[in-house]
Amino acid sequence: MLGIEVRHGACKRCVKCIRSCPTQAMRIYQGAVRVDTELCVGCGECIRVCPWKAIEVRQDSWVALRKTPNLLLTADPSFYVQTGSCGRTGSLQESLDRLGFEDISDYISTAYDLAALAIARQINERRKDDLPLISTYCPAVLRLIQLSHPELIDRLVGVESPLEIGVDHWRRATGRAESVVLLAPCPAMSMLQSLPAGRAKSNFDHVIIIRQVIRNLISEGATVNELPLSFERNGRWLMWALHGGETRHIAATMGRPLTSIVATGIRNLQDLLNELELGRLGCVEYLECRMCDQGCLGGVATSESRFMSLVRLQNLNINWTLTREERERLLALYATDIWRFSEPIRPLKQKSLSDDIQQAMARLRKMNELYATLPGIDCGSCGHPSCHAMAADLARGEGEMTNCIFKLKERITDLSSRIFELCARNPETPMSLGRHGRAAGTGDSEHDDR
Amino acid sequence: MASPYLENFVVDENELFSIGEAAAQIKAILKMLGIPSDVIRRASIVAYEAEMNLVIHGGGGRMELEVRPERVKISALDAGPGIPDIEKAMMEGFSTASEKIREMGFGAGMGLPNIKRNSDSLELLSEVGKGTTLRAEILVKQEREG
Numbered sequence: 001m002l003g004i005e006v007r008h009g010a011c012k013r014c015v016k017c018i019r020s021c022p023t024q025a026m027r028i029y030q031g032a033v034r035v036d037t038e039l040c041v042g043c044g045e046c047i048r049v050c051p052w053k054a055i056e057v058r059q060d061s062w063v064a065l066r067k068t069p070n071l072l073l074t075a076d077p078s079f080y081v082q083t084g085s086c087g088r089t090g091s092l093q094e095s096l097d098r099l100g101f102e103d104i105s106d107y108i109s110t111a112y113d114l115a116a117l118a119i120a121r122q123i124n125e126r127r128k129d130d131l132p133l134i135s136t137y138c139p140a141v142l143r144l145i146q147l148s149h150p151e152l153i154d155r156l157v158g159v160e161s162p163l164e165i166g167v168d169h170w171r172r173a174t175g176r177a178e179s180v181v182l183l184a185p186c187p188a189m190s191m192l193q194s195l196p197a198g199r200a201k202s203n204f205d206h207v208i209i210i211r212q213v214i215r216n217l218i219s220e221g222a223t224v225n226e227l228p229l230s231f232e233r234n235g236r237w238l239m240w241a242l243h244g245g246e247t248r249h250i251a252a253t254m255g256r257p258l259t260s261i262v263a264t265g266i267r268n269l270q271d272l273l274n275e276l277e278l279g280r281l282g283c284v285e286y287l288e289c290r291m292c293d294q295g296c297l298g299g300v301a302t303s304e305s306r307f308m309s310l311v312r313l314q315n316l317n318i319n320w321t322l323t324r325e326e327r328e329r330l331l332a333l334y335a336t337d338i339w340r341f342s343e344p345i346r347p348l349k350q351k352s353l354s355d356d357i358q359q360a361m362a363r364l365r366k367m368n369e370l371y372a373t374l375p376g377i378d379c380g381s382c383g384h385p386s387c388h389a390m391a392a393d394l395a396r397g398e399g400e401m402t403n404c405i406f407k408l409k410e411r412i413t414d415l416s417s418r419i420f421e422l423c424a425r426n427p428e429t430p431m432s433l434g435r436h437g438r439a440a441g442t443g444d445s446e447h448d449d450r
Numbered sequence: 451m452a453s454p455y456l457e458n459f460v461v462d463e464n465e466l467f468s469i470g471e472a473a474a475q476i477k478a479i480l481k482m483l484g485i486p487s488d489v490i491r492r493a494s495i496v497a498y499e500a501e502m503n504l505v506i507h508g509g510g511g512r513m514e515l516e517v518r519p520e521r522v523k524i525s526a527l528d529a530g531p532g533i534p535d536i537e538k539a540m541m542e543g544f545s546t547a548s549e550k551i552r553e554m555g556f557g558a559g560m561g562l563p564n565i566k567r568n569s570d571s572l573e574l575l576s577e578v579g580k581g582t583t584l585r586a587e588i589l590v591k592q593e594r595e596g
Contacts, residue, residue: 149496151487151490151491190544274474277491277494278470279472279495280492348488350481350484350487352481352482352483353482353484354484355484357483357484357485357517357519357590358452358519360483361452361454361455361483361517361519362484364455364479364482364483367482392482397540402465439561
C-alpha cells in the first residue's frame with residue numbers, strides 16, 4: 001500500500017506533484033492523478049508542493065483508534081520535540097499517558113542503542129574495500145536504493161528499523177500481543193507498516209501521523225510546556241530524528257570517531273549514491289542518508305517548524321555513555337539476533353521499456369524519435385512528468401501525442417491550413433464561370449478582343 | 451539477427467569537471483532497456499573509467515555503445531598520444547597522468563585494471579602518436595529471479 005493518498009475532489013490537476021516526484025511515479029491520466037505503487041518511495045515531495053492540500057499521508061482513523069482499549073503507541077523520535085520551549089521538550093508522552101496509552105519507550109530507546117551497536121559491529125567487521133555501508137533507517141532511502149540503485153543493495157547495513165526492533169523486544173520481554181500504533185512523521189514511515197522491507201509483516205498494526213496527534217492533544221488543552229522532562233536519562237535515541245544523530249550514536253558505541261557522510265534531501269542523495277556506484281567514496285565508513293532536510297524532524301507529517309525542533313534537540317543534554325549494566329543488557333540482546341532483517345532486501349523491478357530486451361531496443365529507438373519532436377520544456381501539462389517520460393510512455397503505447405499542447409497546436413495549424421486550402425477549392429458553377437463560358441476572374445476574360 | 455542498439459557520445463577533453471556524463475547516459479539507456487542490474491553496474495564502471503581515460507590521456511574522443519540482447523559492448527576511441535607499453539599500462543597503480551591531474555584526485559593507475567575486472571572481454575589497440583581504441587564487452591546472463 002502507498003504511503004500517500006490523493007483526494008481527487010480537491011485536486012486541481014495543476015501538475016506540480018507529477019513534476020516534483022523524484023522517481024517519476026505520478027501521471028495525470030484521464031483527468032486524475034495516478035500514482036505507481038511500485039515507484040513511490042514515500043518521500044513526500046508531492047505533499048510539500050501541492051497548493052491544494054490534495055495529497056495526504058496515508059493513515060488510520062485517530063478518532064476510532066483513540067477509543068480502542070488496550071492500544072499501544074510507539075512514536076518516531078521526532079514526535080517528542082514537536083512542542084516545548086527552547087532547551088526543553090514538552091513531555092508529550094505524559095499527555096498520551098493521560099489518554100490511556102501505555103508508554104513502551106524504554107523498550108524502543110533500548111532498541112536504538114542495540115541498532116547503534118549492531119551497526120558499529122557490522123562496520124568494524126566489514127572489509128575496508130567493501131565500505132562504506134549505507135544506513136537503512138530512512139525507509140524512503142531504502143526503497144530508493146531498491147528501486148534505482150540495486151547495485152548498492154549489498155552496501156546496506158543489515159540492521160532493521162529500531163522502531164520494529166523495539167516492538168519485537170517488548171513483545172518478547174513481556175509476552176504481550178496487543179496491537180501497536182506507529183506515530184509517523186512522513187509517508188515513508190507510514191509505508192514501514194504497510195509495505196515493510198526485510199520482514200514479512202510489520203509489528204505495527206496501525207499508523208497515525210504525528211501532526212494529527214499533536215493537533216488533537218493541543219486542541220484538548222494539553223499543557224505540554226509545563227510538564228516535566230521524562231527523557232533526560234536516555235535521549236540518545238531522540239537524536240536519530242536529527243541528521244547526524246545516528247552517526248553520533250554509532251561513534252559513541254564504537255568509542256572512536258566514525259568517518260561518515262551525512263546526506264539529506266533527494267539531490268544530495270542522488271549525487272552521493274552515484275558517486276558511491278562509481279567507487280569514489282574510499283575511506284568513508286558509513287553513509288547516513290535521510291530523504292528529508294534536517295532529518296526526520298523535517299518530515300512532511302510533523303506539525304512543528306523543523307528549525308524549532310532542531311534547536312530543541314540540539315539543546316538536549318544527552319548522555320552518550322552507556323553504564324556497565326546497560327552495556328551488558330545490550331550485549332545479551334545483541335546475541336538474540338533480534339536486530340537482523342528476517343528476509344533479504346531485494347531489488348525492486350526497474351521500469352524498463354519492455355521485459356523483452358529486443359522489444360525494448362525497438363521502443364528505445366521509437367522513443368528517441370518521439371522525444372526529438374517534443375518541445376523539451378517539461379511543462380507537465382500532458383500529464384507526464386517530463387517530455388522524456390512522455391516519449392517513454394508513448395513508446396510503451398501509453399498516452400496520446402496530442403496530449404502535448406505544442407503538438408496539439410501543430411496539429412491544429414496543419415489542419416487549419418488544410419481547411420483553408422479546401423475552402424479555396426470551389427467547384428465551378430454558372431456564377432463562377434463568365435458569360436461566354438470562360439472562368440471569371442482569370443484576368444483576360446474581360447478584354448476578349450476576338 | 452536483429453540489429454543492435456547503437457549510440458555515440460562525444461567526450462570533450464576540457465570536461466574534466468563534468469566527467470561521467472557519457473557514462474551516466476549509457477547507464478540510463480541500459481536501464482530503459484531492462485538490462486539486468488549486475489550488468490548495468492559493471493557496464494557503468496567500464497564506461498566511466500573509459501571516459502576518464504579519454505579525457506585524461508586521449509585528449510578527448512568518442513564513445514560507442516552497442517547493445518544486443520546477449521551482450522553490451524562499450525568502445526572508447528581517441529586520436530591521442532597512444533600507449534607505448536600496453537602490458538605495463540594494465541598494471542594496477544601504473545599511471546602516466548600529469549601532476550595536475552593527480553592533484554585533482556585522478557590518475558591513480560586503476561582505470562584499465564578496473565575495466566578489465568568488470569568486463570568479460572577487453573581489446574586494447576594502440577599506436578604511439580596515432581591513438582588508442584578500447585573495446586570492452588559485458589555478457590548479459592539472464593537474472594535468476596526478478
